[in-house]
Each structure stands twice: as C-alpha cells, then as structure tokens.
Amino acid sequence: MNILIVYAHPEPHSLNGALKDFSVQHLQAQGxxxxxxxxxxxxxxxxIDATDSLAAPVGPHFHPSLDSKHxxxxxxQSPDIAREQDKLRWADTVILQFPLWWFSMPAILKGWIDRVYAYGFAYGVGEHSDQRWGERYGQGAMSGKRAMLVVTTGGWESHYSPRGINGPIDxxxxxxxxxxxxxxxxxxxxPFVVYRTSRMDEARFADVRSALGQRLDTLATTAPIPYRKQNMGDYMIPxxxxxxxxxxxxxxYAVHLDASQ
Incomplete structure (x- = not known):
C-alpha cells in the first residue's frame, strides 16, 4: 500500500517526531x-496568495478560488502545490499527524490544505443539479482512498469525553x-489520539507506540466512520x-452518521 504521512510539528525530537519516525519504520517493515x-x-x-499561480490573476485582482481553478x-500551479497533489494521487491512504493546538490543526497544516486542495482538484467538481450537488461528501477525487488522523493533545481523555469541558473529541x-x-x-x-502528552514516560510511550502499531496494521481493514454520503438520498438537494x-x-454532528452502515 502507498501511504502518505502529512506531518506538522516543528520539533523533530518531540513526541510527535518519535511517533512519526515509528510509523514510517513500522509501515515500511510491513512492506x-x-x-x-x-x-x-x-x-x-x-x-494562499497570488504566487500560487505562475500566471497573472485572471481578473482585475487576486481571487483565491478562481485563480486556483485557472x-x-x-x-x-506553483510547483510545490503540484508535487503535493501528485502525492495525494499516488497514496492509497493518507495520515495527517499533528498536535491539537487551540482545538484545531497547526496553521502550517491548514495552509497545506488551503493550497493543495485546489478548485477543480478537491472541490468545485461534478454536476450541480436537482439530483446531485457536486462530487463531494463521499465522492470526489479522493474516493477509494482512506485517511486517518494521528493527534496529540495535552488535555486528559476525560476533558474530551461526552460531558468533558472541551467537548467530545469526535x-x-x-x-x-x-x-x-x-x-x-x-x-x-x-482517529488515533494521544492524550495528556505532558505525562509521558518510557513505559507509557511503549504502550502508545504499541497501540499505534496495531492501528497501522489494520489501516486496510478498519471500518471507516459511517458518514452519510451527500448524493445517495439522505439529503434534500439543493x-x-x-x-x-x-x-x-x-x-x-451525530445526525450525519449512518448507524446502519
């Protein structure tokens, strides 16, 4: 299987760095x-800005989506964007790995999404009609591929529980x-989530690494989150x-899960 890890942490010697290195070694050892x-x-x-295109803006001023489309x-496209799109086409599975900072991904990873997910590549594709509203939410360029988050957070697991103060992790x-x-x-x-990262000793790290290895071993067989697909009848269009x-x-959020899947 071809696996792309998009990794966002500034310190190679961090917990994230160690987990990323482990994942690479473990996956390669499995072939x-x-x-x-x-x-x-x-x-x-x-x-995202006008330098993302090697051509001049198509209108009187820079328009992020229209210039991305053109x-x-x-x-x-800027060569760095095209290279990352090629990686996404190549990959069977994509892993986004990052620390949870202020309830989201680091800005550098959000910027990767903003720039690489070009109009016509990741969005703005497909028929828009009374029967369909584009190839998205279960359809589109990444159909047939799998993805998983590997996330670390300083908060306790209970902080992200159904009644936890941070809200449920899902x-x-x-x-x-x-x-x-x-x-x-x-x-x-x-997702694979590591909680309370400031309380990580050798024994706990060994447990985390073992659990991550088990998740990596089942990338091809783990049942995906049963999100409803947009164009399959559950949603009224448009x-x-x-x-x-x-x-x-x-x-x-929970209504967008199909318990029958």
Whole structure:
C-alpha cells in the first residue's frame, strides 16, 4: 500500500517526531511504501496568495478560488502545490499527524490544505443539479482512498469525553474529519489520539507506540466512520439538509452518521 504521512510539528525530537519516525519504520517493515510531507522541514508556505499561480490573476485582482481553478486547469500551479497533489494521487491512504493546538490543526497544516486542495482538484467538481450537488461528501477525487488522523493533545481523555469541558473529541475533530477528509471523498478511519502528552514516560510511550502499531496494521481493514454520503438520498438537494424522516427531531454532528452502515 502507498501511504502518505502529512506531518506538522516543528520539533523533530518531540513526541510527535518519535511517533512519526515509528510509523514510517513500522509501515515500511510491513512492506508498505511511505512518503512523508514534513511541513516544517519543507518550510511549507502556508498562506494562499497570488504566487500560487505562475500566471497573472485572471481578473482585475487576486481571487483565491478562481485563480486556483485557472492554475490547476491550465497546469500553471506553483510547483510545490503540484508535487503535493501528485502525492495525494499516488497514496492509497493518507495520515495527517499533528498536535491539537487551540482545538484545531497547526496553521502550517491548514495552509497545506488551503493550497493543495485546489478548485477543480478537491472541490468545485461534478454536476450541480436537482439530483446531485457536486462530487463531494463521499465522492470526489479522493474516493477509494482512506485517511486517518494521528493527534496529540495535552488535555486528559476525560476533558474530551461526552460531558468533558472541551467537548467530545469526535465533535472537536468533526470539521477536519468530515470537512477536510470526507468532503473530497476519503473513507475516514477513527482517529488515533494521544492524550495528556505532558505525562509521558518510557513505559507509557511503549504502550502508545504499541497501540499505534496495531492501528497501522489494520489501516486496510478498519471500518471507516459511517458518514452519510451527500448524493445517495439522505439529503434534500439543493438545500443539503437531511430529509425529515431521517433522525427526526435530532440535530448536531451525530445526525450525519449512518448507524446502519
């Protein structure tokens, strides 16, 4: 299997660095081919701007989505963007690894998404009609591929429990897992989360590493999070709201899970 790890931590000798190195070694030992996009080591440019296209803006001023669309369609994207898109095409599985900073991914990883997910590549694709609303949320360029988050956080597991003060971890990660990954078509695996990272001794690190190894061994077989697919009848189009008979009276993130899957 071809596996891409998109890694966002500035310190190679951190817990994240050790886990990333372990993942690469473990996956390669199992016969997988691994590429790593180490964003800090690459000095990845996070902001999206006019330099992301080798051509001049198509209008009187820079328009992020329209210029992204033109650059992608005409082969004039910045080379760093095109290289990362090639990695995504190559990969069977993508792992996003990062520390949870202020309830989201580090800015450098968000910038990777902003720039690499070009209009026409990851969004803005497919038919928009009364029957379909684009190739997204279960369809799209990443269909048939798998993705998983490897996340570290200083908070305790109880802080991210259903009644924890930070909110349930599935809710905290919903914009990334459902939006960034499910939107362009990935089958999204349950995340691997390491809590209370400031309390990490050798014995606990060995346990974490063993648990991560087990998750890596089952990348191809773990059941994905059962997100509903947009164009398969659960949502009214073009309103894109759930049909009244589905999860009646309920709202929130959980209604976008199909318990029958």
């Amino acid at each position: 997988h081919t691994v590429q790593v996009s180490d964003l800090y080591a690459m000095d990845w440019k996070a902001p 650059a992608y369609a005409n082969g004039v 809710d905290v990660l919903f914009p990334i897992q459902h939006g960034v990954l499910h939107y362009p078509g990935f089958d999204v695996l349950p 309103a894109l709201t759930l049909r009244d008979e589905i999860a009646p009276g309920q709202s929130g």
